[in-house]
Amino acid sequence: MNQRRISLMVVTALTASALAACGGAGGSQGGQAAGPEAKDNPPAASKPVNTGPREITMYTAGGTIDEKAFDSMYGDAIRKKFPDVTVKFIPNTKGSTLPDLIAAGTTIDIIFDSIGYAESFRNYGIHMDMTPYIKASGLDLNQFEQTAIEFQRKIGNGQIHSLPVWTASAGLFYNKDLFDKFGVGYPKDNMTWSEILEIAKKLTRKDGDIQYVGYVTAAGSQANTNQLGLKYVDSKTGKAQIDNEDWTKFMQSIVPFFQISGMTWTAENTTVAAMRAMFEKDRTAAMYTNYSGGTPPADMNWDVVKVPSYEQAPGVGPQSYPAYLSMTTLSKNKELAFNVIHYLVSKEYQLQNTKAGRATVLNDKEIIKTYGESMAKFKGKNITAMFPEKRAPIGDYTAADTAAASQFSSAFTKIILNQKDINTALREANEAANKAIEEIKQKNAK
Template sequence: MNKTVLMKGVMCAFLTIALTACAAGQKSAEPGPSGGAADAEVKQPKPPEPVDITVFSINRTTEDAFNKQYGEAIRSKFPHVNLKVVVNGKGTGIPELIGSNTPIDILYGSVEGIFTNVIDYKLQYDITGLIQSRKYDLNKLEPSIVELQRKLSGGKLYGLPVWTATSGLFYNKDLFDKFGQPYPKEGMTWDELAELSKKMTRLEDGVQYYGYVTGPGAQMATNQLGLDPIDPVTMKSNFTSEPWKQFMQSIVDIYKASGLAYKADELDVAKSRAAFEKESRVAMYTNYSGGTPPETMNWDVVSVPSYKNAPGKGPQVYPNYWYVSGISKHKEAAFDIIAFLSSDEFQIPHNRKGYATVLKDEAIKKQYGQDMPKFKGKNVAAMFPKQPAPAMNYTPYVRNAQNVFQSAFQKHMLEGIDLNTVMREAAEQLDKQVMDAQGK
């Protein structure tokens, strides 16, 4: 073979090998896991698939109110979610939804709603696994609110809180100025309130002024001693027990300290509240459901007074919980929504709008209502008890107990029936209501 031809063949072969090696070298030199456009394309997460989520409002919140309070924020955070709300009402209750195979992914409402709208229809679902897999931090929540949910769920967790009711001793500053009395102070006892109420109760220029009014039923349902109105095991009323009689006596004593002979209208809860908020004839009023005086009143607030045998203990928490439905086909998506609603991202602005936070962060609590003019300069921190009383053992009949207790208070005050008798009759009435409800 010609030497020239041989050399050309060798050089071609060498060049081919070199080019192949070069190409291989270039390929191995492409960016690895640390960056690069090609890698970014591979690792780009897929957008979530669209999902339909139906929310059931236990407390009959209107759709418009739902959207303003929750819906707009949920849709903004989860654009892939097609959100629908069903409001509890005639023809749209849980039985009708189940009967028509309507999806239910989330249910929400006040604390006692778990029985009649979740557990009674076997819609509960333990979210403990989702809390772990989604790495949700329960420690950021107010511990007493988590404790109550565990009690409601039999040691499990069926839901997460989104907001809670505040409580406080509200007072009309103008009335205290008018009568030359010092304003209520932080850390008062109920005995001290009774003395102050007595000084502020008077008839002047034909107008009857009252030192203090309350809703005894609401006070019972959030009682600062952690008393159970119904034994959760026997389902019998506890109203004949000595602690409950003493609790009733403590409310009665404040009213009787004024020396007034009350009429029915003066003990009606709605009319008592109107006398405080609209007529400015009441100096002090305790609220346990998150309500506050109107903007037109010159008001402020201190913590609810405490009992000598439970110093510093505030009322029990009264939260609004959101539940993942046991029949939901989208439990993870439902949980993610609930987790978002109980996160700092949602809680901070929600709290500033006047929906009390469920987070334990004191700095966030102090921002309560600050986007609303009526809260400017008010002692809002007082509306979050530093030591909420231990949560009672809730039963489906707490609302019955509340109404019966309210009725017993009025009967004692108006008819003069002795306390032992009205509490015994209240217990009998409550027991009958429970037995009737259970079909016994």
């Protein structure tokens, strides 16, 4: 599965299980608040605007989200805040893709989707700079987790085309029952990957007929949100760079977990789904890093600590993987569209959304503490561990990066199956990535 484009598959999963996906990012050019009161009382969020029909149409490119999930996330909250507004939802299904809708002249006021959609959305030419609306409303961009805002400035050459509405939380989850069974001390916050490796070695063992493993992960997600700020593609040359020294060292930090004596890895048990099942269903994996907002089942005796850091980047957490809201040039009522977005990024909505298990994009410790509050399984858990105090800057989410990311994941599998050594696997993956990138360029040139 392409870990780069979790898209709204993340949203659907998060709806079912704290809305976790495969499907939790902030300087304020043009976005300074008019005054201190602007933070707590966003002027545009509740002001009625009489410049068109009181109707808002929202669209997502994630075809897996249905009307019920949409209402749970956005629709019901918008209708309650704006009772005179008609809210319509268009999912990405056959006949209603974005090109279909544009060709048909369909009005789309707001698009919401994950960061993986950032490039393709702009390629349709219906994006618009929200900076004038941000300035007029007094919305303070400093209140957001800043890497999510900086990413927008980067891809928009200073413009803000989208605002983050929630992000994927991330953590090192562990099954307390397995630790207790084998008499191993629980992991703690602020550990390094080297320390977690030593714990994993103690938990990779066979007990009777059951083979236990200390740690599993979705390697693609771990690489995509890597804490070292590594990028798959050189932005200057447009060429893949996944066989360089930095990526080699990164691969060397993951592979040892899968070379611990005792566990045999196969093509079947190295898939993302299989490894997650080891932790959540089979309960044979003691630790699991989830970068997409998911949490263990309610019937597991689990807890969570911060994602371990690297010695060369102490205290730096994974990159954010936010979902964004974007106004479009197709909207006939842009003021109302912005007002709706403004409400959805306000403290009022972020608080209720975070309680429902969708991680806030605001740097508000009081809101962060309420994460999953409305769900019994979060009670007593180390909630704040899933919100890094410092995040690595978000990487590039271009088609070229997606192609290179796919090859990196493939290389990881070949390495842990002992089909290739690290240097050979990454070199071949780099060559395959460059070939795919060239094909993308040729396709776009037509």
